[in-house]
Amino acid sequence: MEEDEDPIDKALGINTPMITQYETTISNIVSLAKNDSASEDFAFARSNIREVVENGNEALTKLAILADQSQNPRAYEVLAKLMDTMVAANRELLDIQKKIRELDKADAPRDEAAKSVTNNLFVGSTAELQKALKEIRDNGNNQL
Numbered sequence: 001m002e003e004d005e006d007p008i009d010k011a012l013g014i015n016t017p018m019i020t021q022y023e024t025t026i027s028n029i030v031s032l033a034k035n036d037s038a039s040e041d042f043a044f045a046r047s048n049i050r051e052v053v054e055n056g057n058e059a060l061t062k063l064a065i066l067a068d069q070s071q072n073p074r075a076y077e078v079l080a081k082l083m084d085t086m087v088a089a090n091r092e093l094l095d096i097q098k099k100i101r102e103l104d105k106a107d108a109p110r111d112e113a114a115k116s117v118t119n120n121l122f123v124g125s126t127a128e129l130q131k132a133l134k135e136i137r138d139n140g141n142n143q144l
Contacts, residue, residue: 042100049093056086 060082067075 039100039103042096042103046093046096046100049089049096053086053089053093056082056089060086 060079063075063079063082067079
């Protein structure tokens with residue numbers, strides 16, 4: 001019998017502890033969740049919308065020819081509805097692009113935002129502030 005082998009595990013025929021199996025499953029779930037990024041979803045949605053727009057353009061051309069040749073009011077109605085749908089799909093494509101840029105901005109490191117300081121706050125007494133200002137003036141640094 002090995003040192004690490006538990007007699008109960010041996011009696012039940014368990015080779016690996018169940019906790020290890022669960023830890024593996026949990027780590028797989030966590031790694032899948034981390035790999036599922038919003039930017040990948042946006043890219044997938046964008047490619048689908050682009051495909052719809054491309055197919056819609058072909059259908060729009062064919063439907064325009066059909067409506068012109070048939071002079072049927074229903075064909076023109078369907079053509080107008082398809083045009084409206086194409087405009088909405090193009091608008092959605094632009095919205096996706098805007099959302100991707102917002103996501104990239106949100107994912108940017110916070111250090112970039114910390115480089116510019118718009119408001120300074122001095123925490124201390126008035127005497128300490130006057131002393132600090134006097135030291136700055138005495139050192140020849142007049143950038144106040």
